[in-house]
Each structure stands twice: as C-alpha cells, then as structure tokens.
Amino acid sequence: MHSIKKNKNIRLGSSYVLLVVMSILIFYPLAWTIGASFNKGNSLVSTTLIPKSPTLAHYVELTKTSGSFYYFQWFLNSLKISVVTMVLSVALVSVTAYAFSRFRFKGRKNGLVLFLLLQMIPQFSALIALFVMAQMLHLVNSHFLLILIYVGGQIPMNTYLMKGYIDSIPVSLDESALLDGAGYTRIFLQIIVPLAKPMIAVVAMNGFTGPLGDFALSSVILRDPKSYTLPIGLYNLINDKMGASYTLFAAGAILISIPVAIVFILLQKNFVSGLTEGGTKG
Amino acid sequence: MDKAAKQSKSHAKTAALLSIIPGLGQLYNKQLIKGIGFLIIAILYVTGFWSLFNMGFWGLFTLGTEVPRDNSIFLLAEGLIAVLILGIGLLFYYMNFRDAYQNGEKIDMGQHPEKFVGSIKSLFNTNYPYLLISPGLLLLIFTVIFPILFSFALAFTNYDLYHTAPAHLADWVGFNTFKQIFTVDIWRSTFFDVLGWTVIWTLVASTLSVTIGIFMAIVVHQKDLRLKKLWRTVLVLPWAVPGFVTILIFAGMFNDSFGAVNTVILHALGIHPVSWMTNAAWTKVALLFVQSWLGFPYIFVVTTGVLQSIPEDLYEAAIMDGATAWQKFSKITLPFILAQMAPIIITQYTFNFNNFNIIYLFNNGGPAVPNSTAGGTDILVSWIYKLTMQSNQYALAAALTILLSVFVIGIALWQFKRTNSFKEG
Numbered sequence: 001m002h003s004i005k006k007n008k009n010i011r012l013g014s015s016y017v018l019l020v021v022m023s024i025l026i027f028y029p030l031a032w033t034i035g036a037s038f039n040k041g042n043s044l045v046s047t048t049l050i051p052k053s054p055t056l057a058h059y060v061e062l063t064k065t066s067g068s069f070y071y072f073q074w075f076l077n078s079l080k081i082s083v084v085t086m087v088l089s090v091a092l093v094s095v096t097a098y099a100f101s102r103f104r105f106k107g108r109k110n111g112l113v114l115f116l117l118l119q120m121i122p123q124f125s126a127l128i129a130l131f132v133m134a135q136m137l138h139l140v141n142s143h144f145l146l147i148l149i150y151v152g153g154q155i156p157m158n159t160y161l162m163k164g165y166i167d168s169i170p171v172s173l174d175e176s177a178l179l180d181g182a183g184y185t186r187i188f189l190q191i192i193v194p195l196a197k198p199m200i201a202v203v204a205m206n207g208f209t210g211p212l213g214d215f216a217l218s219s220v221i222l223r224d225p226k227s228y229t230l231p232i233g234l235y236n237l238i239n240d241k242m243g244a245s246y247t248l249f250a251a252g253a254i255l256i257s258i259p260v261a262i263v264f265i266l267l268q269k270n271f272v273s274g275l276t277e278g279g280t281k282g
Numbered sequence: 283m284d285k286a287a288k289q290s291k292s293h294a295k296t297a298a299l300l301s302i303i304p305g306l307g308q309l310y311n312k313q314l315i316k317g318i319g320f321l322i323i324a325i326l327y328v329t330g331f332w333s334l335f336n337m338g339f340w341g342l343f344t345l346g347t348e349v350p351r352d353n354s355i356f357l358l359a360e361g362l363i364a365v366l367i368l369g370i371g372l373l374f375y376y377m378n379f380r381d382a383y384q385n386g387e388k389i390d391m392g393q394h395p396e397k398f399v400g401s402i403k404s405l406f407n408t409n410y411p412y413l414l415i416s417p418g419l420l421l422l423i424f425t426v427i428f429p430i431l432f433s434f435a436l437a438f439t440n441y442d443l444y445h446t447a448p449a450h451l452a453d454w455v456g457f458n459t460f461k462q463i464f465t466v467d468i469w470r471s472t473f474f475d476v477l478g479w480t481v482i483w484t485l486v487a488s489t490l491s492v493t494i495g496i497f498m499a500i501v502v503h504q505k506d507l508r509l510k511k512l513w514r515t516v517l518v519l520p521w522a523v524p525g526f527v528t529i530l531i532f533a534g535m536f537n538d539s540f541g542a543v544n545t546v547i548l549h550a551l552g553i554h555p556v557s558w559m560t561n562a563a564w565t566k567v568a569l570l571f572v573q574s575w576l577g578f579p580y581i582f583v584v585t586t587g588v589l590q591s592i593p594e595d596l597y598e599a600a601i602m603d604g605a606t607a608w609q610k611f612s613k614i615t616l617p618f619i620l621a622q623m624a625p626i627i628i629t630q631y632t633f634n635f636n637n638f639n640i641i642y643l644f645n646n647g648g649p650a651v652p653n654s655t656a657g658g659t660d661i662l663v664s665w666i667y668k669l670t671m672q673s674n675q676y677a678l679a680a681a682l683t684i685l686l687s688v689f690v691i692g693i694a695l696w697q698f699k700r701t702n703s704f705k706e707g
Contacts, residue, residue, distance in 0.1 A: 149425045152421045
C-alpha cells in the first residue's frame, strides 16, 4: 500500500514538473516578444525580458506610415480578406457538401475523387499560373482576386470534412421534413445547418486562419506595399536590408496575436467538437 | 409489341438528331420557349467565343510566332481557357441532346413534354444538386484547376528568364525539363537533396508533434491531476497565436548574434553560441523544435476529446481482470486513440510535406548552398517558390510541381487502399 502511494506521488509530481516546463517553453517566446515590444531602439542586442526603461514608442510608431510601412492598412487588409474568405467558404462549402451528402447524381463519385486529389496538391504549386492570371486580368494587387483564390483553395478539403459530417446526420430527419412539405432549401437551412454547426465552426476557422497566415500566394499577387497583408508586411520588416526593426515587429506581432488568441480560446469549444467528431468520421 | 417498342422511339431519335443544332430538337418537341432559348444561347456561345477558340488553339499549338507581338505565356493561358470553355460547352451540348431525347421519349409514350414554367420547375427539382454544386465548382475550375493545368502545361515548355516576353518566345520542349532534372548533375543532386530532406522533415516533424500532443493529453487527462482547465488553456496557446507570427518570433530568437537562445539561454547554461541560421544542420534542429512547438496543440486538443469519449467501463473491466496501469494504457487507451485519430494524424504528415511557411519564414530555406538554387533546409514547395519568384526558372518549377503531385498522390492512394476508408466514398 505504501509503495502504491509513493508511486502515485512520483507520477503526479513528475506530471506537474513536465507541465511547468512546457508552460515555460510556451510562455518564454511570447513573454520575450512582449518585452521586446516595449524595449527602446530597433535592435534586439540590448533587449531584456523585462525592459529597463519601458517605452510605448513602438506602438505609437505602428499608427504612423513611413516609406513602405503601413501597419494599420495591413491589419485592415488581413482582417478584410480573412473575414470575406471565411464567409464565402462557409457558404459555398456547406452548400456543396449538402449536395454531395444527400443527393445521388451523375458525376458525384468523380467529383469526390477530384476533391480528394485537389486537396493533396498544394495550391501554391500553381504560383506562376496565378501570377500570370493576375497580370492578364490586370488584377495584380487585387484583394478580390486573392479572396477568390483563397475560397477556391478552401473548397476541396473542407467540402470533404463537411460532407463526412453531414453524412452522420440521420437522413430520417430530412425525410420526415419532406413529408411535412418542406423543400430541399428549407431542409438545408433549418435542419442541416443547425445540426452541422460544429463543422461549420471548423470550416469558418480554416477560412479565417488560412488567409491570415498565408505568405506564398499573397506575396505573388500583392506587390504594392499598401495592398500587403500582415504576413508580408511583418516579414519584410525583419528582413529589411536597410535595417531590420525587431522591436517594431514585436509590437506589431503582439497587436495582431492578442485579439486573435483571445477569440480563438473563447470559440475553441465550438470547433473542437467538430474537429474530433468530423476528423474521426471523415 | 416489338414493333410498337421500336416505333415508340422514333420521336426521341428524331429530336436528338435535330439537336445537332441546339434548340431544334426542343422545337420539334414543341417546347417553343426552351428551343428558342437554347438556340440563342448556342449562337451567343459560338459567336462570343469564336475568336477565343481561334486565337486560343492557334496559340496553344504555336506559343506565338512573332516577337514582340506574341506573349507565349499569355497565349498558353488563353489556349487553356479556350479548352476549359470548350469543355463546359460540350457538357451543355450533351445535355441538350439528352433533354431532346428524353422529351421525345415522353411524346412517344403519349405524354406531353412540359411547358416552359414546368420545365423550369423540374430543372429546379431534378437538377437541384447540380444547382448546388455549380457555384463552388466554377470557382474551383478557375482558381484551382486552371492554375494547376497551366503549371502542368508549363512543365513541357522552356519558359524561363531567357524565354520571356516581349523580347523572346517560349516553345514546347516535351519532356526535356524532366530529363534534365535527372541528368544534369547539379539539378539531380539538388533535387535528391531537397527530396531527401523533405521526406525526413515530414516524418520527423509530424511524428514529434503527434507524439508530444498525445503524450501531453494523457498527462493532463490523469484523474487526480489538478488545474486541468488551466493546463489545457496554456497548452493550446501555441495554436491560438497566428503561426506566421510565432515563426517570425522564433526567427528572431534563434538569430546567431543577438537571438535570445544564444545570448540568454545557452549563455546561462555556459554553452557557446550555436550558429542556428548559418549551419544547415542546426537550422534543421531549430526548425524541428519550432514545428513541434507549433504543431502539438492541435493533436493535444483532438486527443483530449478522444480520451473523454473512451467508455469508462472498459477500464473498470480491465481493473477487475487485474490489469496494470501500463496494460490499461497499451491495450485500451493507445489503440483507441490511434484508431480514432488515424485521419487526423495523416493530415499532419501531408501538412508538413507542404509546410512552406515555417521553412521560408524562419530562415528563407537557408543557409544558402553555393552553386545551388535551393538552400540547405529547403523542402520541395519552398524550392519551387524560390525557382518561380527569385530565379525565374518557371519550367523547372512547373516540372517539379508535377513530380511533387505524383509523389503525394501516389502515397495518398497507397494509404487509402491500405485503410480502405476510400470504399465508402
């Protein structure tokens, strides 16, 4: 009995030690960035975790534009592109997935195989084509074109996930609604959509975070600093040969990360259930 | 009976035959508005796209003949668009035949083909799924399928910096570029170096994320562990912060001269500074660390969900049978997790195979390798990006795209055959 208790203490003790170590590993880079954002100067040479003479200068600098620096414009661009992509993907994906899940039509099987193949080929291996397309259509720097490309890229994988999820909603619900005289459109809106909410949350998250983190596609289409999104803008900031500004970058990074992280943690519950159920069924 | 059956097809056949010119078959079936509508659409289609077809197919075959009038790449793009539009047109042409035939059949059976309003209604009902998928499908065709086809076509041209408009034209060269990848020494060695690291990267980075994620989920899931909610929130943080931000932060922290890893952590431990960004081997270590940091929370969250769904009575039965803690874990918990999470674990691998962001944003795929277009830590996708955006070797980039796609699709199909999850479709 004594040794069982001792074993338990070792197990729990080492668990807590491990969790504390992991927490340090997770918090250190974040704390370091917060520290850097309050540090004076541009470089990180004299940076300390807790700044000796903290300054808000970098946050003030973010509100200004100078040369090719347009932080707030980038922020708004990123937000706009991500939100519109999210809304359009959710709409297109759920409608397409509903068709693939509930109807048997010619070309259905081929369509599913096509989606499966397309989700494996990374979209930006077609970089050159997208760039040529932008030039031909005179849509270089166009957020509209970029959004369409993002939404198109979201369709294959998310449709597959969503279709798997809708498959798990009993068809008997549709049938009884059909007997009550409901049309397909009503069945979709009033039965499928509410029941598929967890997966809709997953698709929405993918639609939002995909464009928010994309560097490859956006750097091909967006060439004018004013049209940049945050990944390109911030990347250029620390890779600027004329003088990288890590502290300014740190302030910009904090300003985007905190709201995104808060929203993410608040909404977590909604898409986690979709991920676990959908991922294992899909 | 035999004769009647034969005769009963006559309307259908005539209607279908007449439909060689779209609309005539429908007119023959006495569907006036529909017939005229089809006819007008057909005329508009042919007149509207005639010059595109003319120009497109000429361009597709020749890729231009005169400098500086012709731009080979634009011609190629127009040609492919012509092919796509022709394809869509043929699909509708086929549907026109079918429609005429089916309505003719109705007449043969003594029924009346539907009036215009009726056929709109039935269009809505029988073709409802097509109506649903067409917006998504159209977008997919022009933003995903067309660019991929275009890239594939480019692989068979010699398009690069020296064959660029307006001064030069590009030409079809068949499999030349592919041959060069495997025969020109510098290309071959770069290709196999990059492919090798891509495979190692994919396997190690994904396996690390998966293992850490599952392990941490099990640790936090222990019944007598306190502050579960707090630990879970903390462990999810790396996923909550936008990935590109984290990668750029780590790029700063691993900086050789002023990064915190060298100046603070290793300094405190009394270890000499490590050249994280200039030595490929060390960059790889750093990349694996950063990707584990970024990737484990997702697996952690999903595993936590799966753990909570394991039926409690399984464990109770095991305890009755006198199972040890290790037996419970290896015989119940782990198999359950792996079975439930197989698809999600596989997506980790495909994700990392294509994980452009971390490779490019962390250290530009570098450090640079002398005489090579690829850096020391470039994976296939980041190499393709560099070839396109930095050294303008478009044809080579496109050929690599094809090889990459074949590789990925091959593995995926093999995987699907093994798991059999494909059968359900």
